Amino acid sequence: MNPVFKIILQRLALGLLTLFIVSVVIFTAVNMLPGDFAEAILGQGATPEAVAAIRRDLGLDQDPVTRYFQWLAGAVQGDLGNSFAQANFASFVGTEGSANMASVANQIGPRFWNTMFLAGVTALIAVPFAVILGILAALYRNSAFDKFANMFTLTSISSPEFFLAYILILFLAVLNPMLPSLSNIYADMGLGERLEKTLLPALTLTLVVTAHMMRMTRAAIINLLASPYIEMARLKGISPLRVIVKHALPNALAPIINVIALNLAYLITGVVVVEVVFVYPGIGQLFVDSVKIRDIPVVQACCLIFAGAYILLNLTADIMSILSNPRLRHPK
Amino acid sequence: MSLWMQIVVVLLLCLAGGWAFRFAGIKATDGKPFYRDMPLSVAFGYVLGAVLLVWIVWSYYLSRTLPAPEVNKYFFFRIAIEGFIIFALFAWLFRLLGRSVGTSTTKKLFRQMPLTASFGILMILIYAFLAIFAGLLAPYGQEQIVPGVAANIPPGGNPAMGGNRDFPLGTDQIGRDILSRLIYGAQNTVGIAFATTCLAFFIGGSLGFLAATLGGWLDQVLSRGVDVLMAIPSLIFALLLMTIASAWAGSEKGLLTFYMVIIIAVIDSTRVFRLARAVGANIVVMDYIEAAKLRGEGLGYLIFKEILPNATAPLLAEFGLRFCFVFLTIASLSFLGVGIQPPLADWGTMVRDLAQFINFAAFAPQVASAPLLAAGAIALLTVAVNFVVDWMLHRSSGLKE
Numbered sequence: 076m077n078p079v080f081k082i083i084l085q086r087l088a089l090g091l092l093t094l095f096i097v098s099v100v101i102f103t104a105v106n107m108l109p110g111d112f113a114e115a116i117l118g119q120g121a122t123p124e125a126v127a128a129i130r131r132d133l134g135l136d137q138d139p140v141t142r143y144f145q146w147l148a149g150a151v152q153g154d155l156g157n158s159f160a161q162a163n164f165a166s167f168v169g170t171e172g173s174a175n176m177a178s179v180a181n182q183i184g185p186r187f188w189n190t191m192f193l194a195g196v197t198a199l200i201a202v203p204f205a206v207i208l209g210i211l212a213a214l215y216r217n218s219a220f221d222k223f224a225n226m227f228t229l230t231s232i233s234s235p236e237f238f239l240a241y242i243l244i245l246f247l248a249v250l251n252p253m254l255p256s257l258s259n260i261y262a263d264m265g266l267g268e269r270l271e272k273t274l275l276p277a278l279t280l281t282l283v284v285t286a287h288m289m290r291m292t293r294a295a296i297i298n299l300l301a302s303p304y305i306e307m308a309r310l311k312g313i314s315p316l317r318v319i320v321k322h323a324l325p326n327a328l329a330p331i332i333n334v335i336a337l338n339l340a341y342l343i344t345g346v347v348v349v350e351v352v353f354v355y356p357g358i359g360q361l362f363v364d365s366v367k368i369r370d371i372p373v374v375q376a377c378c379l380i381f382a383g384a385y386i387l388l389n390l391t392a393d394i395m396s397i398l399s400n401p402r403l404r405h406p407k
Numbered sequence: 408m409s410l411w412m413q414i415v416v417v418l419l420l421c422l423a424g425g426w427a428f429r430f431a432g433i434k435a436t437d438g439k440p441f442y443r444d445m446p447l448s449v450a451f452g453y454v455l456g457a458v459l460l461v462w463i464v465w466s467y468y469l470s471r472t473l474p475a476p477e478v479n480k481y482f483f484f485r486i487a488i489e490g491f492i493i494f495a496l497f498a499w500l501f502r503l504l505g506r507s508v509g510t511s512t513t514k515k516l517f518r519q520m521p522l523t524a525s526f527g528i529l530m531i532l533i534y535a536f537l538a539i540f541a542g543l544l545a546p547y548g549q550e551q552i553v554p555g556v557a558a559n560i561p562p563g564g565n566p567a568m569g570g571n572r573d574f575p576l577g578t579d580q581i582g583r584d585i586l587s588r589l590i591y592g593a594q595n596t597v598g599i600a601f602a603t604t605c606l607a608f609f610i611g612g613s614l615g616f617l618a619a620t621l622g623g624w625l626d627q628v629l630s631r632g633v634d635v636l637m638a639i640p641s642l643i644f645a646l647l648l649m650t651i652a653s654a655w656a657g658s659e660k661g662l663l664t665f666y667m668v669i670i671i672a673v674i675d676s677t678r679v680f681r682l683a684r685a686v687g688a689n690i691v692v693m694d695y696i697e698a699a700k701l702r703g704e705g706l707g708y709l710i711f712k713e714i715l716p717n718a719t720a721p722l723l724a725e726f727g728l729r730f731c732f733v734f735l736t737i738a739s740l741s742f743l744g745v746g747i748q749p750p751l752a753d754w755g756t757m758v759r760d761l762a763q764f765i766n767f768a769a770f771a772p773q774v775a776s777a778p779l780l781a782a783g784a785i786a787l788l789t790v791a792v793n794f795v796v797d798w799m800l801h802r803s804s805g806l807k808e
Contacts, residue, residue, distance in 0.1 A: 233790045235785050
């Protein structure tokens, strides 16, 4: 078998194993809650009978291992349980339709795609921007432009997301009304309008993730510039831009792709704060709201999704860096 | 769309200007190599830089001269420019001071220091000073609601604009002095972040060195455990654990803050563990460790007297970066409403409470500046620490390119 294929399979298996263990960690953490779900739903004034009834309904009278596998089996099939907050609401209304509303999967579904849309728009802006900036900084290294880009990216990466978000809102939405400061996105919205409302959060996230990618691109290219074949290309009389784009960049691609994937993974954390600032109806906002009202099934599910995406992107970074290594791609 | 057209036109004009600049340079200097060999892109860069500089100066001029309603648009721009110049000036003065005062080692250090690093050191000193003497510097208490003072007084201290001279930065939504809360925020936010980082380093560092020295199954167990914990994004994991902690703490807000310190310290100690273990593993194979083992030294001696002194430099740089991450995590948690709990003054919480005032920026810029002050206080410290760490890493790596 091709060794690359084997390594990739190994990594995939390792990723699945990690995801499994992470789900155990999440489940265990949630089970450390004092009392249990039933008491949490009913509040302190609940009668023992009512608590027992709910426990039976939710399957809480079984032992934790059984419950874990039930939850996992459900999660794999896309059934993430019922939301407490919505369940309370549903029990007040008491109709079939509202019981359907209570399922976590129904709540997360549309929001998940909104978040993916935001992350996608961010990646489309940030990746070319960062790579071009990095190439330019490598081309004109130690110039005023390089120093300025370095300072700017360092500043933007070390500021909290909400600071960048409010600065952008201040200048692009309030003082110069060009973009909307609230991202109230709903399902049947045209792509243009949706893009316009997503642009400000996407720009904020771009500022957050650009720095690493730009610095890594610059460092990877500069590292290569000392090698003999670059010297040769220079002596042939090729222009500096061509030396970098044609000769240095392909060999610097592995670390660059790696850092891009890692930063997209970082987006997942950044998305939470940015969604809250812009009231963007994504999964991060749902997560924070659920944390505040202790809606455990939603918290659990969101956590699992975030961790899954994070593991997937880290895995992609791993596999990409293997694939971009020619020695592994063409075994002797 | 006309805005984009304007930008494109300006860029094209810059390109033409670059060509003209180069052409004029060649003609004026009679073909000096600097102009003759200049690529068009570099000439374009010079002209673009010049245009941006002119634009900034022009906007600043407008911000000083325009009448009242239009000037609001440039208020924050003016503050940013003036702040930048003042900070740069103070950083320069501070570096000058460092170059002429102190021992020969510190003098040498300051001579090689870029302006960004001296700015960072100056800011860290100021924050440390504020945090330590917050009780003496703040005009009011952090939870004190001054009797007879209105809530939501705008910053500026100008009575004509609705301000109050006794409250230069105004009051918040329940009438507490924002200046005092900002100063106390240095104590609470920075202090808690610092304690958390120290705890994370204590846990991660000692476990990492233990794993490196002892190896075997302990190393395997700890390393795999850390792998799993690092597979969950840290802010997400912190939020999950804070949900549980808030249930444990119940109505005791102080206890929740304590739990938060523990939770973030444990999550961040995984990153410290990785580094400590890697650094430790490189040191453990040295001959002097072998010699110490043969002398019959105990584990404590090995870790504290042999490994730790040799691992200080990378750990110190990591401490700065880790502090930034912890500080930003705590600020984010507070901003989301699950971090440091009121009534303690905290910058993240202040931003969240005052955020809606940003929407008034167009007609009352002073009002909008209140939330940005708190957010700016967070950003300034992390930027300062990052500048210093960047410089330290640059120095220690010997990277001169």
